[in-house]
Amino acid sequence: MKLNRLNVIVTVLSLGSIFAALGYTVSQLPPAPNQQASATEQPINPVANTAAISLLPQVGVVAVNGQQYQAEVIGFGEARPRYELTLNAEVSGKIDSVHRQFESGQVIKKGTVLGQINDISYQQALTQAQTDVAQAELDLLEEQRQGEQAKSEWLRSGFSGEPESPLVLRTPQLAQATAALENAKLTLKKAKQDVAYTKITAPFDALVVSRDIQPGSYVQTGTQLGTLYSVADVEINVPLSDLQWQNLPEFDNAQLAKTPWDVTLYSADGRNQWQGYIERVEQHLTQTSRQRSLIVVVDNPLTQQTHLYPGTFVKAQINGKSLSDLWQLPSSAISQQGDIWFINDSSQLAKSAANIAFEKDGFVYVLPIVSEQRGRPSLIQIVKRPLSSFKVGTKVLAKLEV
CATH class of the missing domain: 2.40.30.170 (Efflux pump adaptor protein, beta barrel domain)
Structure with a gap:
């Protein structure tokens, strides 16, 4: 009895497996043509x-x-x-001294004396120019006196009008003496300027970029002394x-x-x-x-x-x-x-x-x-x-x- 019951159970399980396998196989088959057509007509997902x-x-x-x-x-x-200045010598001569601040990197004030050129010959020229001016002034005064005397003599002579030659009244001589005095004054002015140029000075507040001279150097007019930048x-x-x-x-x-x-x-x-x-x-x-x-x-x-x-x-x-x-x-x-x-x-x-x-x-x-x-x-x-x-x-x- 027990054996018959066991056979029934095995038979039922076998039939269940067979039906399950058939269902899976059917699900994998392609749909019918009418079913495919209806699927394409559905809206886009x-x-x-x-x-x-x-x-x-x-x-x-x-x-x-x-x-x-x-x-x-x-x-x-x-x-x-x-201002970027190349400082040049205005006169010739030997460099007697150089200022301690005349070095690259130093900032100097306007008018600072950066160096000194020997000025003996220029002082001598200045003295001579002063003498020449004094002599020219004296010569002019003498010529003015002689001109006044010549004019007085001409008036006393009884002649009327002006003399035929300007030499009679010493007019050319007076012009020459006057011009000589003006020339002497200009010479004196240049001599003073040359003496001033023996002092190398800064024309503006400046930064020293380079120094190209040292004590004992001899410079000519136009020799480069250094380079300065305005600050x-x-x-x-x-x-x-x-x-x-x-x-x-x-x-x-x-x-x-x-x-x-x-x-x-x-x-x-x-x-x-x-x-x-x-x-x-x-x-x-x-x-x-x-x-x-x-x-x-x-x-x-x-x-x-x-x-x-x-x-x-x-x-x-x-x-x-x-x-x-x-x-x-x-x-x-x-x-x-x-x-x-x-x-x-x-x-x-x-x-x-x-x-x-x-x-x-x-x-x-x-x-x-x-x-x-x-x-x-x-x-x-x-x-x-x-x-x-x-x-x-x-x-x-x-x-x-x-």
Whole structure:
């Protein structure tokens, strides 16, 4: 009895397995033709559509529109002294002494005696010139007395009118004596000047750049004695392009003399800063760059908190005019070819040449793109970091970034 019951259970389990296998096989068979046709007529699955969109290349964009910004002009130049003097000897002679401050790196006051040329021969010439002046004055007085005597004798002679010869009244002799006195005075003036030139003096407050003489040197007229830079101020010649000039007001030298235009200067490494002003603008183009320059001045450069030494290369930051209808873009938005890539109405990549007005603090300010179909758009999506592999017309998915 027990054996029969076990056989029944085994038989039932076997039949269940067979039915399960048949059901799986039927489920794997292709649907009937009428069933396939009805499946194609069903609407597209929205999940599948979203998946297709997600396959588009994604690019980061910034949305921009035209706004008003103050232009900034950046230029570069070298700080140079207003006066750069090669000091030359005015007279010949032996150098008797040299001032202790007449050394490179020293700052000297105007009128400081830098050296002394032996002046014995010049003092002698001065004394002789003084003697000659005294003699000429005496000769003139004597000639004036003789002329008055000759005129008196002519009047006493009873002759009427003027004498036939000017020699009778000693007129030429008087002119000669007068000219001799003037010449003697000029000789005396030159002798005094030569004595003064034996003292080598600084013509202005100056920085000594070099000294080319020493005690015992013999110099001729015109011999180089040293090089001096003025220290009252320095000038920076800043050449600018036509576009940069357009971003600045119309400077007039007469107006700048009354109201200078402030300029901020930075060292090449950006660590040091100085305040200067535009003193004047040049009215010609340089032959090398074909650009026009403005002249920035910094007063008392060697008494600033950070000294501005002559020869320092600086960056000049100049605030310009206020310009309207500009796009502010990150610098990365300009491709290596100078183009702006943007997303058009069809979500496709497009590009246009960048018309840059100026750059400031990591941003570029450009004129808006003008389309023949739409004109100038009020808002547009600009690709933030264009790639060299971009192709015009490629459909993309824009991702707005800050």
